[in-house]
Each structure stands twice: as C-alpha cells, then as structure tokens.
Amino acid sequence: MTWDFSHIDKKGNIRMVDITSKENTERIAKALAIVQMNRETLFKIKENEVKKGDVITTAKIAGIMAAKRTSELIPLCHNINLTHAEIEFILREEQNSIEIISTVKCREKTGAEMEALTAASVAALTIYDMCKSIDKSMVIEKICLLEKSGGKSGHWKRNELSSDNT
Amino acid sequence: MTWDFSHIDKKGNIRMVDITSKENTERIAKALAIVQMNRETLFKIKENEVKKGDVITTAKIAGIMAAKRTSELIPLCHNINLTHAEIEFILREEQNSIEIISTVKCREKTGAEMEALTAASVAALTIYDMCKSIDKSMVIEKICLLEKSGGKSGHWKRNELSSDNT
Amino acid sequence: MTWDFSHIDKKGNIRMVDITSKENTERIAKALAIVQMNRETLFKIKENEVKKGDVITTAKIAGIMAAKRTSELIPLCHNINLTHAEIEFILREEQNSIEIISTVKCREKTGAEMEALTAASVAALTIYDMCKSIDKSMVIEKICLLEKSGGKSGHWKRNELSSDNT
Amino acid sequence: MTWDFSHIDKKGNIRMVDITSKENTERIAKALAIVQMNRETLFKIKENEVKKGDVITTAKIAGIMAAKRTSELIPLCHNINLTHAEIEFILREEQNSIEIISTVKCREKTGAEMEALTAASVAALTIYDMCKSIDKSMVIEKICLLEKSGGKSGHWKRNELSSDNT
Amino acid sequence: MTWDFSHIDKKGNIRMVDITSKENTERIAKALAIVQMNRETLFKIKENEVKKGDVITTAKIAGIMAAKRTSELIPLCHNINLTHAEIEFILREEQNSIEIISTVKCREKTGAEMEALTAASVAALTIYDMCKSIDKSMVIEKICLLEKSGGKSGHWKRNELSSDNT
Amino acid sequence: MTWDFSHIDKKGNIRMVDITSKENTERIAKALAIVQMNRETLFKIKENEVKKGDVITTAKIAGIMAAKRTSELIPLCHNINLTHAEIEFILREEQNSIEIISTVKCREKTGAEMEALTAASVAALTIYDMCKSIDKSMVIEKICLLEKSGGKSGHWKRNELSSDNT
Numbered sequence: 001m002t003w004d005f006s007h008i009d010k011k012g013n014i015r016m017v018d019i020t021s022k023e024n025t026e027r028i029a030k031a032l033a034i035v036q037m038n039r040e041t042l043f044k045i046k047e048n049e050v051k052k053g054d055v056i057t058t059a060k061i062a063g064i065m066a067a068k069r070t071s072e073l074i075p076l077c078h079n080i081n082l083t084h085a086e087i088e089f090i091l092r093e094e095q096n097s098i099e100i101i102s103t104v105k106c107r108e109k110t111g112a113e114m115e116a117l118t119a120a121s122v123a124a125l126t127i128y129d130m131c132k133s134i135d136k137s138m139v140i141e142k143i144c145l146l147e148k149s150g151g152k153s154g155h156w157k158r159n160e161l162s163s164d165n166t
Numbered sequence: 167m168t169w170d171f172s173h174i175d176k177k178g179n180i181r182m183v184d185i186t187s188k189e190n191t192e193r194i195a196k197a198l199a200i201v202q203m204n205r206e207t208l209f210k211i212k213e214n215e216v217k218k219g220d221v222i223t224t225a226k227i228a229g230i231m232a233a234k235r236t237s238e239l240i241p242l243c244h245n246i247n248l249t250h251a252e253i254e255f256i257l258r259e260e261q262n263s264i265e266i267i268s269t270v271k272c273r274e275k276t277g278a279e280m281e282a283l284t285a286a287s288v289a290a291l292t293i294y295d296m297c298k299s300i301d302k303s304m305v306i307e308k309i310c311l312l313e314k315s316g317g318k319s320g321h322w323k324r325n326e327l328s329s330d331n332t
Numbered sequence: 333m334t335w336d337f338s339h340i341d342k343k344g345n346i347r348m349v350d351i352t353s354k355e356n357t358e359r360i361a362k363a364l365a366i367v368q369m370n371r372e373t374l375f376k377i378k379e380n381e382v383k384k385g386d387v388i389t390t391a392k393i394a395g396i397m398a399a400k401r402t403s404e405l406i407p408l409c410h411n412i413n414l415t416h417a418e419i420e421f422i423l424r425e426e427q428n429s430i431e432i433i434s435t436v437k438c439r440e441k442t443g444a445e446m447e448a449l450t451a452a453s454v455a456a457l458t459i460y461d462m463c464k465s466i467d468k469s470m471v472i473e474k475i476c477l478l479e480k481s482g483g484k485s486g487h488w489k490r491n492e493l494s495s496d497n498t
Numbered sequence: 499m500t501w502d503f504s505h506i507d508k509k510g511n512i513r514m515v516d517i518t519s520k521e522n523t524e525r526i527a528k529a530l531a532i533v534q535m536n537r538e539t540l541f542k543i544k545e546n547e548v549k550k551g552d553v554i555t556t557a558k559i560a561g562i563m564a565a566k567r568t569s570e571l572i573p574l575c576h577n578i579n580l581t582h583a584e585i586e587f588i589l590r591e592e593q594n595s596i597e598i599i600s601t602v603k604c605r606e607k608t609g610a611e612m613e614a615l616t617a618a619s620v621a622a623l624t625i626y627d628m629c630k631s632i633d634k635s636m637v638i639e640k641i642c643l644l645e646k647s648g649g650k651s652g653h654w655k656r657n658e659l660s661s662d663n664t
Numbered sequence: 665m666t667w668d669f670s671h672i673d674k675k676g677n678i679r680m681v682d683i684t685s686k687e688n689t690e691r692i693a694k695a696l697a698i699v700q701m702n703r704e705t706l707f708k709i710k711e712n713e714v715k716k717g718d719v720i721t722t723a724k725i726a727g728i729m730a731a732k733r734t735s736e737l738i739p740l741c742h743n744i745n746l747t748h749a750e751i752e753f754i755l756r757e758e759q760n761s762i763e764i765i766s767t768v769k770c771r772e773k774t775g776a777e778m779e780a781l782t783a784a785s786v787a788a789l790t791i792y793d794m795c796k797s798i799d800k801s802m803v804i805e806k807i808c809l810l811e812k813s814g815g816k817s818g819h820w821k822r823n824e825l826s827s828d829n830t
Numbered sequence: 831m832t833w834d835f836s837h838i839d840k841k842g843n844i845r846m847v848d849i850t851s852k853e854n855t856e857r858i859a860k861a862l863a864i865v866q867m868n869r870e871t872l873f874k875i876k877e878n879e880v881k882k883g884d885v886i887t888t889a890k891i892a893g894i895m896a897a898k899r900t901s902e903l904i905p906l907c908h909n910i911n912l913t914h915a916e917i918e919f920i921l922r923e924e925q926n927s928i929e930i931i932s933t934v935k936c937r938e939k940t941g942a943e944m945e946a947l948t949a950a951s952v953a954a955l956t957i958y959d960m961c962k963s964i965d966k967s968m969v970i971e972k973i974c975l976l977e978k979s980g981g982k983s984g985h986w987k988r989n990e991l992s993s994d995n996t
Contacts, residue, residue, distance in 0.1 A: 014219035014890045018914040020856060020935045026518060052242055053180035057389045060512045061573045062241050065397075068569050068577045071898050072235075073288050074295045075228050075891045076218055079898045079911050081577050083607060084516040105518045107607075109913060109937075113302075114295050121287050122239050124309070129240045129280050132311075133183075136279075136322055140309035143290070145302055156302055180392045184416040186358060186437045192684060223887045226678045227739045231895075234735050234743045237400050241393045245400045245413050247743050249773060250682040271684045273773075275415060275439075346551035346724045350748040352690060352769045384574055385512035394573050403732050404567075405620050406627045407560050407725045408550055411732045411745050441747060441771075445634075446627050453619050454571050456641070461572045461612050468611075468643055468654055475622070475638035477630075488634055524850060555721045558844045559905045563729075566901050566909045579909050581939060582848040603850045605939075678883035716906055717844035726905050733902075737952050738959045739892050740882055777966075778959050785951050786903050788973070793904045793944050800943075800975055800986055807954070807970035809962075820966055 016076045022109035027150035031116035033100040033124040033143045041135040042096050045127075055130040056089050059100070063087045063123030067104055070118040080108040082115060087123050100124055101146070113145050182242045188275035193316035197282035199266040199290040199309045207301040208262050211293075221296040222255050225266075229253045229289030233270055236284040246274040248281060253289050266290055267312070277317050283309060348408045354441035359482035363448035365432040365456040365475045373467040374428050377459075387462040388421050391432070395419045395455030399436055402450040412440040414447060419455050432456055433478070443483050449475060514574045520607035525648035529614035531598040531622040531641045539633040540594050543625075553628040554587050557598075561585045561621030565602055568616040578606040580613060585621050598622055599644070609649050615641060680740045686773035691814035695780035697764040697788040697807045705799040706760050709791075719794040720753050723764075727751045727787030731768055734782040744772040746779060751787050764788055765810065777809050846906045852939035857980035861946035863930040863954040863973045871965040872926050875957070885960040886919050889930075893917045893953030897934055900948040910938040912945060917953050930954055931976070941981050947973060 045055045052058075064085045071079035084105040091098055102119035104112040124140040131138065149155045211221045218224075230251045237245035250271040257264055268285035270278040290306040297304065315321045377387045384390075396417045403411035416437040423430055434451035436444040456472040463470065481487045535543075543553045550556075562583045569577035582603040589596055600617035602610040622638045629636065647653045709719045716722075728749045735743035748769040755762055766783035768776040788804040795802065813819045875885045882888075894915045901909035914935040921928055932949035934942040954970040961968065979985045 014224060014887060014894070015217065016894055016915050017218070018916075018935065020913040020937060022913075051181065052183070054386075054389055057386055057512060058180060058241050058393060061390060061393050062239065064512070064514055065570070065573055066239050069238075072895070073228065073232050074292055075224050075895055077295055078913065081579065081606070081911065083518040083520075083576065085514050086516075105516065107518060108911070113298060114291065117291055117294060121291060121306075121309075125280065125283055125287060126240055128283060129243055132279060136311055136314070137324060138310065140287075141307055143287075143306035143309070144304065145298075148302075158303060180389060180396070182396055182417050184418075184437065186415040186439060188415075220884075220887055223678060223884055224891060227888060227891050230678070230680055231736070231739055238397070241397055244415065247413065247745065247772070249684040249686075249742065251680050252682075271682065273684060274413070346556060346721060346728070347549065348728055348749050349550070350750075350769065352747040352771060354747075383513065384515070390512060390573050394571065398571050401570075404729070405560065405564050406624055407556050407729055409627055410747065413745065440745070445630060446623065449623055449626060453623060453638075453641075457612065457615055457619060458572055460615060461575055464611060464643075468646075469656060470642065472619075472641035473639055475619075475641070476636065477634055480634075490635060492635075552718075552721055555718055555844060556725060559722060559725050562844070562846055563902070563905055579911065579938070581850040581852075581908065583846050584848075603848065605850060678888060679881065681882070715845065716847070722844060722905050726903065730903050736899075737892065737896050738956055739888050741959055777962060778955065781955055781958060785955060785970075785973075789944065789947055789951060790904055792947060793907055796943060796975075800978075801988060802974065804951075804973035805971055807951075807973070808968065809966055812966075822967060 014076065019078060019109040024107050024109055025150050026105065026107050027111045028103065028105050029112040029116035029148045030146040031102050031120045031144065032146050033120035034141045035098045035100070035124050035127045036139045036141055037096055037131065038135055039096050041131050041138065042091060042098070044134065045131065046091055050130055051133065052130045055127055058130055059123040059126040060087045060089070062126040063102060063119040066122035067115045067119035070115045073118060074114050077114045078110050080106050080110060080112065082106050082112065085119055087119055098127060111148055111151050113148055117143060117145060180242065185244060185275040190273050190275055191316050192271065192273050193277045194269065194271050195278040195282035195314045196312040197268045197286045197310065198312050199286035200307045201264045201266070201290050201293045201304060202307055203262055203297065203301055203304045205262050207297050207304065208257060210300065211297065212257055216296055217299065218296045221293055224296055225289040225292040226253045226255070228292040229268060229285040232288035233281045233285035236281045239284060240280050243280045244276050246272050246276060246278065248272050248278065251285055253285055264293060277314055279311050279314055283311060346408065351410060351441040356439050356441055357482050358437065358439050359443045360435065360437050361444040361448035361480045362478040363434050363452045363476065364478050365452035366473045367430045367432070367456050367459045367470055368473055369428055369463065369467055369470045371428050373463050373470065374423060376466065377463065378423055382462055383465065384462045387459055390462055391455040391458040392419045392421070394458040395434060395451040398454035399447045399451035402447045405450060406446050409446045410442050412438050412442060412444065414438050414444065417451055419451055430459060443480055445477050445480055449477065512574065517576060517607040522605050522607055523648050524603065524605050525609045526601065526603050527610040527614035527646045528644040529600045529618040529642065530644050531618035532639045533596045533598070533622050533625045533636055534639055535594060535629065535633055535636045537594050539629050539636065540589060542632065543629065544589055548628055549631065550628045553625055556628055557621040557624040558585045558587070560624040561600060561617040564620035565613045565617035568613045571616060572612050575612045576608050578604050578608060578610065580604050580610065583617055585617055596625060609646055611643050611646055615643060678740065683742060683773040688771050688773055689814050690769065690771050691775045692767065692769050693776040693780035693812045694810040695766045695784045695808065696810050697784035698805045699762045699764070699788050699791045699802055700805055701760060701795065701802045702799055703760050705795050705802065706755060708798065709795065710755055714794055715797065716794045719791055722794055723787040723790040724751045724753070726790040727766060727783040730786035731779045731783035734779045737782060738778050741778045742774050744770050744774060744776065746770050746776065749783055751783055762791060775812055775815050777812055781807060781809060844906065849908060849939040854937050854939055855980050856935065856937050857941045858933065858935050859942040859946035859978045860976040861932045861950045861974065862976050863950035864971045865928045865930070865954050865957045865968055866971055867926055867961065867968045868965055869926050871961050871968065872921060874964065875961065876921055880960055881963065882960045885957055888960055889953040889956040890917045890919070892956040893932060893949040896952035897945045897949035900945045903948060904944050907944045908940050910936050910940060910942065912936050912942065915949055917949055928957060941978055943975050943978055947975060
C-alpha cells in the first residue's frame with residue numbers, strides 16, 4: 001500500500017466566489033414560485049378558512065425570515081445584509097394557483113438572487129404546510145429568477161416566462 | 167375612541183397542531199423536485215466541469231442539512247429528530263433536467279413531509295446557486311410529495327405524477 | 333511566577349442539569365407577558381392599521397418559532413421537541429395593554445417553562461418591533477410563569493398574579 | 499363557487515421597511531429589563547451560590563449572543579452587523595431585583611433597538627432559567643428602550659422611566 | 665453532445681446512516697481538547713485578568729451551546745436531544761496548557777461522539793478568541809474521543825492517550 | 831441578611847470589543863488543522879471508499895458553512911460578512927494525516943481569525959464524523975492561526991510552525 005500524495009483537492013473542488021474586491025452596489029432580485037392546488041384549497045385560503053390559520057400572512061413571514069438566513073442553507077452563498085425583502089401573493093382563479101413574487105434588495109458585493117429564490121420557495125413550502133391536511137397533492141412549480149439588477153453583470157430579465165402568462 | 171375588547175385572536179388565527187397525545191411511530195416521506203436547465207448546463211454538471219465544483223454532492227449535503235432544520239423555516243412545523251435523510255439525483259437527458267428525490271424518516275408523533283419537501287427544495291436551490299453563473303434561466307419544477315407512510319392517516323401515494331413520467 | 337494548579341472549574345462553575353435518567357412525561361407550561369402601550373397604538377393594532385402589517389399574527393408566529401429554538405438562546409436549557417405551542421393575545425382596553433399567554437407542551441424529560449417564557453417574550457418583542465415607529469415608549473411587563481405541570485415536581489400555579497387582575 | 503381574484507395581499511399585509519437608500523450611520527440603542535425575585539434568590543446570585551453556576555456571567559453571554567441573532571427571532575427586523583454589545587447588571591437590594599441595561603452599537607442603515615431589547619430580554623430569561631429551581635415566581639418587568647441615537651430620527655430618550663427610579 | 669444518463673449518484677455519494685430501527689439507549693461520550701499557550705497567558709486566565717473577561721466560564725458556555733447544535737455543523741450528524749453536557753477545564757502548569765474534557769449524554773438511537781468533540785472544540789476555540797489579543801500563537805491540540813458507551817458497538821475507551829499523560 | 835449592592839459586574843466581566851469606530855479594511859486570515867489517522871483510513875479517504883461518501887468535499891462544505899456562522903458559536907465574536915472562504919486539504923502520506931488550510935477574507939472592522947479557525951476545526955470534525963465508524967482513534971492536532979493581515983495590528987505570520995514541517 002504505497003502511493004504518492006498531492007492535493008486531493010483537484011476533483012470535486014468546491015469553490016466559493018471571492019468577492020473581496022467587488023464594490024458594494026445596490027442589488028435587486030425578483031423571483032417567482034407558483035403553488036398549484038385544487039380549487040377548494042384555493043377557496044379556503046382566500047376565505048381564510050384553513051384550520052391552521054392565515055395562510056398568506058404565515059407564508060409571507062416565513063419567506064421573509066428565510067431570505068435573511070439564505071446563506072445558512074445554500075453552502076456557497078455569501079452571508080449578506082438585506083435592506084429589503086418583500087413577497088407578493090396573487091391568487092389565480094383560472095389556474096387554481098397562487099403566484100408568489102419575491103423581491104429582495106441589498107447593498108453588497110454580490111447579488112441577492114438566492115435570497116429571492118429562497119424567500120419564494122419557503123413561502124411556497126409554508127403554503128403547502130398550512131394546507132397539507134386538506135390537500136397533500138399540491139405542487140410547487142416554476143421557481144425561477146424573474147429579474148436582477150446591480151453589480152457588474154448588470155440588468156437581467158427573464159423573457160419567456162413572465163408572471164402573467166405562466 | 168371607545169371600543170369593547172375581546173380576543174383579537176379569532177381572525178387570522180395561527181394554530182400549530184397539538185400532537186402531544188399521538189404515538190411515536192415510524193414515518194417515511196418522499197418528495198420530488200425537478201431542476202430544468204439547458205443542455206449545456208446539464209452536461210457540465212455531469213462532467214463535473216462547473217466552476218463552483220461538484221454540484222450534486224453540494225446539493226445533496228445542502229438538502230440533508232436543510233431537512234434537519236425544517237422546523238426553523240416552516241413556522242408551524244414541529245421540531246423533530248430525523249433518523250434518516252437521503253437524496254437521490256437522476257439526470258434526465260431527454261428532458262434536460264435533474265430529478266431530485268428525497269426520502270426522510272423519523273420515529274415521531276408527526277410526519278416528515280415538510281422535511282422531505284424542504285430537503286428536495288434546498289437541494290434544487292443549491293443546484294441553481296452552483297450553476298447560476300452559466301445559466302440564470304434554470305427553473306425548479308414539480309416540488310411535491312411523492313409518498314408518505316406512518317401515523318394515523320396511513321399510507322398515501324401520489325398517482326398522477328410519478329417520478330417516471332414527469 | 334509559580335503557582336500550583338488545580339481544577340479552575342470550582343468557582344463560576346456552570347452546570348447543566350443531568351436529565352438522562354428522568355422519564356419522558358407530558359409537560360405543560362404557561363407563561364405571561366404584557367405589552368403596555370398608549371391608547372392610540374392599541375387602537376391601531378386592533379383595527380389592523382399598523383403600517384408594518386398584522387401585528388398579532390406576526391407576533392404569534394414569531395413566538396411559536398422562538399419557542400422551538402429556546403435551547404439556542406438559553407445556555408443551559410436542554411434541546412427538546414415540542415408537541416404544541418400556542419399563544420393567545422388579549423387586548424385590554426382598560427389597561428391599554430396586550431396580554432400574551434403562551435402554552436407549550438412536550439413529552440420530554442424536562443419541563444417547557446423556558447420555552448413558554450421565550451414564546452411570550454419574543455411575541456412581545458415582535459409587537460414592539462411592529463409598532464415602534466409609532467410608539468417607542470412601549471414597555472413589556474410581567475413576563476412570568478403562570479403554571480406548569482408534569483415531571484417530578486408536579487403541578488405549580490402562580491397565585492398572586494393571575495392573568496385576570498394584572 | 500365563483501369569485502374574482504385580486505391581490506390577496508391587501509389585508510394583513512406584512513411589510514419590512516425598505517432601508518436600501520438610507521445611509522450607514524453610527525447607531526446606539528440602550529434597553530432595560532428588570533428581574534424581580536425574592537430576597538433569598540438575589541442573595542444567592544450575589545454570593546454565587548446558585549447551583550447552576552455563575553448567573554450573571556451566563557446571562558451576559560446569553561444576552562450578547564442573542565443580540566447578534568435578533569433578526570432570526572423578530573420577523574421584520576433587518577439582519578445587521580453589530581459593532582458592540584454590552585450588558586450591565588445592577589443588583590438592587592431595596593427592590594429585590596436585578597436591573598439589566600444593554601447597549602448595542604452598529605454602523606448600519608437601521609437602528610439597533612430590537613437588538614438591545616433582545617439582549618436585555620434574553621439575559622433576563624437566562625437569569626430566570628438559572629434560578630428557577632429555587633424560585634419559580636420571578637417576574638421580568640419593564641423591558642423597554644431607554645435611549646437611541648443615530649439615523650434620521652435622531653436622538654430619543656425615555657424620560658418617565660429612568661433606570662434610577664424604576 | 666450525446667451521452668447516456670444513469671444515476672449520477674454513484675461516485676461521491678454522501679450517505680447519512682439510517683438509524684430508524686435502532687433502539688433508544690443511554691449513550692455517553694467523552695472528548696478531549698488541549699489548548700497550548702505561553703505561560704503568561706495561562707497565568708492571566710487563572711488569575712481572571714484577561715481583558716475580555718472570565719475565559720473558562722465563557723468557554724464552558726460556548727461549548728455546551730455548541731454541543732446542542734452539533735447537527736447544524738456536521739453534515740451527516742443526526743439531530744438528537746442531549747440529556748446532559750458537561751465540560752471540565754484543567755490548568756496544567758507543567759505543560760502551559762488547558763485540558764478540556766467534555767462529557768455528553770443522551771438517550772437516542774445514535775451516539776453523541778460528535779457532540780462531545782464539538783463541545784470540546786468550540787470551548788477551545790473560545791479560549792483562543794478570549795486570549796488572542798495577548799497571544800496569537802496558541803495551538804489547539806489532541807482533539808479526540810476519550811470514551812464512549814451505549815449502543816450496539818458497546819464500550820470503547822482510548823488507551824494510548826489518557827488525559828493524564830498528554 | 832443585609833448587604834450593600836454595587837455593580838456585580840466587576841468580576842467575571844465579559845467584554846466584547848467595541849469596533850464601532852474602526853475602519854472597514856480588507857482582512858485575510860489563514861488557519862490550520864491536522865487530522866491524524868491510521869494509514870488505512872487515509873487510504874480509504876484518498877480512494878473515496880469511505881462508506882459515508884466523499885469525505886473531503888463534505889468536510890470542505892461543512893467548513894465553509896461553519897465559517898459563515900462563527901459568531902453564533904463564539905460568544906464574543908462579532909457577526910461579520912465574509913467575502914471569501916476557502917479550504918485546502920493536503921494528504922500527507924508520511925505522517926498519515928490530512929492537513930487542512932483555511933483562508934477567510936472580509937472587508938470589515940475586525941479580523942476573520944475566528945472564522946478561519948472555525949472553518950478548519952469544523953472541516954476536521956467532519957472528517958472525523960465521516961470516518962469514525964472505521965477509526966475512532968483519529969486525533970485532530972495543531973489547530974492554529976497561520977497568518978493574518980489587515981487592520982491596525984497589521985500583518986502577522988506564525989514562524990515556528992509552518993504548514994510544511996508540521
């Protein structure tokens with residue numbers, strides 16, 4: 001059993017981006033998540049008749065709180081200070097779904113895409129949790145970045161999937 | 167400015183389920199998430215050529231770690247001890263996607279659905295984070311419960327959306 | 333500079349209670365906190381006119397979430413699994429105050445007093461946070477244990493300060 | 499079952515303050531909490547005879563650590579970096595109480611009131627935890643902001659309740 | 665660019681041990697860490713003259729608190745409830761070092777080795793933090809498991825490195 | 831039972847350093863940890879034959895994630911935002927050990943020594959956790975600061991223990 005050693009670190013190398021020399025600039029990121037459910041569940045959410053309580057408010061708080069802790073969840077995500085986190089919920093009767101749009105802002109050396117995506121995802125998961133006793137088959141769809149601005153890479157906007165024609 | 171007061175707690179009432187008198191039984195929950203991406207990104211993940219490093223391993227660790235902390239994210243979710251968390255990743259060439267299947271187990275008074283869903287979601291978000299510099303337009307789809315067993319409500323299995331025909 | 337050494341650990345000794353040999357029994361703890369405010373603030377909370385949003389629901393969620401994480405805050409508190417956490421809010425017109433009563437349950441080897449107290453405290457702090465832009469002078473009063481049951485020490489109930497004559 | 503949908507987000511709307519465009523300035527916040535106890539408990543704390551160990555040091559550490567994590571507890575509180583957190587404990591023989599005064603500083607776009615209040619509260623809760631085996635009836639009183647400075651709203655100081663005449 | 669896909673999950677496969685079917689038994693784990701320092705630093709710790717304050721008490725609290733959160737730090741570590749955590753500090757004049765011995769107990773399906781090791785490590789790191797302004801060159805040595813009992817694998821005790829002849 | 835009270839806070843005084851008036855400057859800290867093991871364990875890690883999976887990648891992720899949360903573990907450590915965290919692993923055949931070198935960067939008012947040390951320590955503990963079923967006797971050695979730069983105290987470099995002759 002002999003072998004010669006070198007850095008094992010070549011394959012499977014995990015690398016956090018070094019943002020030390022980047023400037024603090026205002027960054028905004030917007031993300032989407034859609035919770036698909038049956039008609040009755042949507043109705044109960046709207047009428048605030050879900051047994052566990054106010055679904056939208058709970059989901060909103062959960063999403064905002066998760067946004068602040070994104071770097072604890074996503075391994076290579078930098079820990080940053082958010083200056084704003086907002087989540088909007090749109091009930092879509094035609095599609096039996098709730099559309100979740102999160103907007104996160106910061107003045108940091110890196111963008112807040114993961115924070116926006118995490119906010120939308122955890123808000124969606126919370127809707128699931130609040131309603132799962134009446135509808136286990138809910139599906140969370142289309143978690144994606146809608147838009148980002150700030151930083152060197154500038155403005156980016158999703159074109160094919162706008163929040164209106166999902 | 168006079169008014170009569172009663173419990174404000176009637177509307178918007180948030181209610182955690184009381185599981186004090188439930189039995190500890192073995193619970194299993196399985197959840198799905200699918201990350202849709204362009205062909206090139208999938209190829210780079212497969213060939214381990216993504217700059218940030220080994221995408222699948224990082225996503226798996228992130229998902230397992232998130233499962234253990236689900237109750238910190240989901241407001242009305244009980245804090246429970248997991249006895250197992252496993253995440254499987256299947257690369258689907260035809261669909262340009264990665265399918266994530268999480269399985270979580272515990273011996274508790276409540277099920278582990280939220281833990282399984284959180285594991286799959288955070289694994290998916292981590293894939294996004296690892297690859298976002300090459301592909302911002304990735305979309306996370308079909309986060310849903312696949313199966314659960316244990317507890318009073320017994321066995322439940324999703325029928326319309328199996329992991330094979332997503 | 334010579335000295336003889338022995339265990340430095342004699343003075344200032346921190347000691348976590350060893351509960352290894354205790355039985356799991358059902359434990360209930362009830363705690364109180366009162367937020368004293370001016371009349372206008374109370375009115376705005378009641379009418380849901382506070383700019384930051386639904387004060388009571390946010391405070392309730394914050395309190396429940398904090399209860400689950402009590403052992404991260406209180407150094408010698410054991411980490412336990414809660415089976416229930418509930419917080420009630422009573423608006424007291426005569427005293428210009430909101431009374432917060434938390435009830436926490438578990439089946440563990442130790443009681444949930446600290447969890448109930450933490451739930452009430454964080455709910456109270458959240459009320460402060462939601463309303464501080466309109467009233468910085470709010471005061472949180474009478475955080476205390478109201479009642480506990482379960483465990484070897486049995487049932488205990490506060491007598492001099494009932495939640496009715498605070 | 500037909501209904502027309504609009505943003506459900508109108509009522510119960512939770513709103514984090516957007517501080518993106520605010521300046522970083524030096525902020526100081528001072529808060530108070532008072533733990534009322536029986537004479538014997540106070541004596542034991544002073545003489546370091548409490549079984550669980552050094553009450554004041556433990557409470558101080560707990561308070562400082564909690565201050566750093568305030569934004570994880572208070573839903574709409576921004577995550578900020580503290581530059582200082584200090585907690586002072588004054589034993590009041592005449593009132594059989596311990597007065598806790600926390601001072602928190604930062605250079606951020608928002609104040610540190612919630613951090614100071616959380617530090618004082620968790621320090622007080624820790625005193626309760628350390629002594630609850632000898633005195634369950636302790637009460638935490640007068641958690642309030644004493645003073646704040648920095649930011650657009652400038653200097654604020656509580657007048658009616660100074661730490662000397664509580 | 666064609667390739668055939670199969671489970672990518674073969675190499676680099678991360679696997680949490682499945683403990684679902686294991687019994688809850690009493691587990692004890694003991695771990696060691698040694699902080700090597702210069703004579704003057706040790707003296708200041710002993711005489712409680714370190715500027716940041718009581719080093720041993722702070723290290724002890726930090727170690728106990730870290731033990732409770734081990735599963736948040738170590739990716740494949742199960743989240744378990746500890747029934748006891750104790751840390752002892754021995755000042756060794758001859759070796760200019762502080763010996764840290766942690767003991768952790770639980771009644772779970774898995775052992776508490778990682779909790780004991782984490783407790784000792786974080787206690788040692790805290791000693792470093794408290795004294796680093798006077799001595800940056802301190803070294804933490806010999807973090808290792810001393811003993812474990814409980815569970816299927818039974819009793820294990822380190823023989824070559826006892827805490828007496830380190 | 832009479833006594834006169836003054837600030838109890840004199841002895842055992844815990845003091846966080848006040849960094850409010852310090853400048854944000856680029857800070858770099860480098861730390862070391864060495865995991866000593868038997869030959870067979872080292873071989874299995876190298877060949878990726880450890881049952882729990884890819885040891886090095888898991889340890890690296892754990893270390894990076896822990897670095898971001900250092901201030902939650904170390905009581906008097908300021909919470910800061912890291913701009914980079916990197917961990918290198920060198921397999922040393924001759925010494926049957928793995929050398930872990932962490933590098934952490936930030937632009938803050940205080941250095942990142944504790945973050946670098948925590949990253950190296952948690953990476954080492956994770957290696958232990960991944961391999962403990964095959965080798966309980968592993969020892970973590972020589973956790974220490976290798977180098978730091980930035981801030982008023984300027985550049986510091988360990989001389990007696992370089993990473994090459996450990």
